[in-house]
Amino acid sequence: ELKVEQNPLFLSMQEGKNYTIYCNYSTTSDRLYWYRQDPGKSLESLFVLLSNGAVKQEGRLMASLDTKARLSTLHITAAVHDLSATYFCAVDPGAQKLVFGQGTRLTINP
Amino acid sequence: EPEVTQTPSHQVTQMGQEVILRCVPISNHLYFYWYRQILGQKVEFLVSFYNNEISEKSEIFDDQFSVERPDGSNFTLKIRSTKLEDSAMYFCASSGTRLAGYYEQYFGPGTRLTVT
Known part of the structure; x- marks a missing residue:
């Protein structure tokens, strides 16, 4: 059974700082997604990573995938308050479903 | 831009009652999904549906649950x-044809189900 684990689960940081969220998964997959969720809202797609070594960047967020290590990272550069949200990684095991991590609740303080 | 819609946004029901949650997937999509998220927890896969039949389901999706595409637009x-x-919050998602080796799933806004 595929397991997806994120850490940390809670992250409180100051504006302007950098930090990384980690997503580990237990079985082979080369398709990994990052989503953002604001409280009470739906899932907003951030990144789709499709191969080993894939790196994607959008604004202050950068995601990467290492399929050999079964690890993806979401790096936040010079955080701003607007990035406060819960971030989920999800792995596609090739069975027409997504398996989600527990989510990382990110709070960015002024 | 096309989007997945869900109704109702919030449903309150009494224990033992039947509920139907409705979704309108993106019109040219072929694959449909339901996920749920208990408050404060992760998103869990329930079921996927393709060509008028279930293609994958989780352990959560027991005999209590069923899905249907009663017409050309709704998925319930x-x-x-x-x-x-x-x-929990129940999310519907849909995806289209396979592009670049994957099916990107688009999520609806969710239906919050409260059972009292």
């Missing part, structure tokens, strides 16, 4: 005899 999740632990 029925929960028979609801339990307190069914209280």
Whole structure:
């Protein structure tokens, strides 16, 4: 059974700082997604990573995938308050479903 | 831009009652999904549906649950005899044809189900 684990689960940081969220998964997959969720809202797609070594960047967020290590990272550069949200990684095991991590609740303080 | 819609946004029901959650997927999509998220927890896969049949389901999706595409546009999740632990946000998603080796799933806004 595929397991997806994120850490940390809670992250409180100051504006302007950098930090990384980690997503580990237990079985082979080369398709990994990052989503953002604001409280009470739906899932907003951030990144789709499709191969080993894939790196994607959008604004202050950068995601990467290492399929050999079964690890993806979401790096936040010079955080701003607007990035406060819960971030989920999800792995596609090739069975027409997504398996989600527990989510990382990110709070960015002024 | 096309989007997945869900109704109602919030449904309150009594334990033991049946509920039907409705979704309108993106019009040219072929694959449909239901996920649920208990408050404060992760998103869990329930079921996927393709070509008018279930293609994958999780352990959560037991005989209490059923899905249907009654017409060309709606996709429904029925929960028979609801339990307190069914209280959650239910998300519908759809995806289209396989592009670049993957199917990107687009999520609806969710239906919050409260069982009292």
